[in-house]
Amino acid sequence: MEGEAKFSHITLPIFDGENYDLWEVKMQSYMESLDLWDAVEEDYEIYPLLENPTMAQIKNHKERKMKKAKARSCLFTGVSQMIFIRIMTLKSPKAIWDYLKEEYVGDDRIRSMQVLNLRREFELQRVEESDTIKEYSNKLLGIANKIKLLGSDFAYSRIVEKILVTVLERYEASIASLENTKDLSKITLAEVLHALQAQEQRRLMRQDRVVEGALPAKHHEVDESKKDFFKKNQPASSENSANNQNKGKDKNKNYPPCQHCGKLGHPPYKCWKRPDAKCNKCNQLGHEAIICKSKFQ
Template identity: 45%
Template sequence: MASSGFSPAAPPIFNGEGYHIWVVKMKTYLQALDLWEVVNLDVELVPLRVNPTVAQIRQHADERTKRHKAMSCIQNCVLDVIFTRIMACETPKQAWNKLKEEFQGIERTRQQQLLNLRRDFENLKMEEETVKQYSDRIMVVVNSIRLLGEQFSEVRIVEKMISTLPERYEAKISSLKDSKDLTSISLTELINALYAQEQRRASRLEEHQKGAFQAKTKSSSSSFAYKGKMTLRDKPKSDAPRRRDQPCRHCKRHGHPEANCWFRPNVQCQYGPC
């Protein structure tokens, strides 16, 4: 019996999509209310015998109430557009099977879906992504297969991951083979081991890039400082002192520019012609 102190969460509402997920949630919800057997077994309610006892009357009333509760749960856990498809069903089992037939499909459709999902699983390969991202992609396909009722072992998932990992993980896989039996390793343990390797590789790459950047920055700073010093030291001196040291071509003397020389041919006295 359901615990009197337990109050299940709001029931899952089926909108026509994701039927396989809704079925799992709905089954758990009905089990929490102790109503799943009423839906699954659909035992016909036996009429009361003549002169029934109080216990028999109470049991008969409880069974009838459970059927109504289960029917109410199914009807209220679907949208109105879907409710119209099961409104003519008289028992919760009929309503449940009606939804299953329409949204899961007949056996031939189910087998075709399984065939497509198995093909998707076999074609999965790791791309430019992390181990966790790859494992998530695998589990999406695996869970879809399981929802269609097919058993899918964890060993098979582990084998799939190991066989499709890129070459950069070979050293880690070899190390795991030497230390453990890979047929008994869990998927979580495998992912954690590979994820740890990814973290170490990413850390080393980050340190290498940081060191290269610092070296480049230091080299650029040194080059800039060197060029600055060379510019100041090797800056060409003015030509004025050099011209002042040269002798005047008019008087052959030093210490004055040629333009001010009194012996230049075109010199004129400031007081006029002498």
């Protein structure tokens, strides 16, 4: 009983007017799990109790009555408000179920037309360049399952043939391998999907490696372009000042040894040890204040 209580808390599938076939399968499975489906399928009558009923008769009468009430409640809860308004006056679960089926599935003639349209849709399916194998196979499986829900047979071998014929040219290697190793008349859908998906994954991995290898080269090109940009747009004043400093240094190196101190790099008239130079620290001739000995003392 505890397991049934837990299962009853599973959310009911709600029918909003679309995809009735899917909702029908889900709702039937849900009601079977709660032991309520026989109230819909059999549509038994609940007769009043006889005089002086036994305890077993009372219990059985109550269970059958409650089962029909629960089944009716499930169907009311499992539809949208718009659909509930249309079925709220129906008294039995069987009447509700038949009304929904007739309204949204139709008779045999309508169902045969729906199957014909679905088969046509299946034949017109083609792989897009952006589709993966899984996406394409899901489209085909969805159409095939709708055809089965309408009561028509549809073999999975037809899906296998469709995939092998319509896949893109880049999967030809996998198809050729299957032809050489398998009997295509007995091959399963799972085997075909696994082979094609394996090749698809290898192709994606190769593309990822190419992209990863291209990124460092691109960054190197960006760095080089930045260097060229800064070289071209470097201020002229800084270049001139650097050139002037270099020229000054080169010019100073061209002076001969000074006749006063014997050192290179300056003309005699700028020498700190000129005989006519007067120190403003000690007021003596023969040197300038920058090399005055009294300054350091």
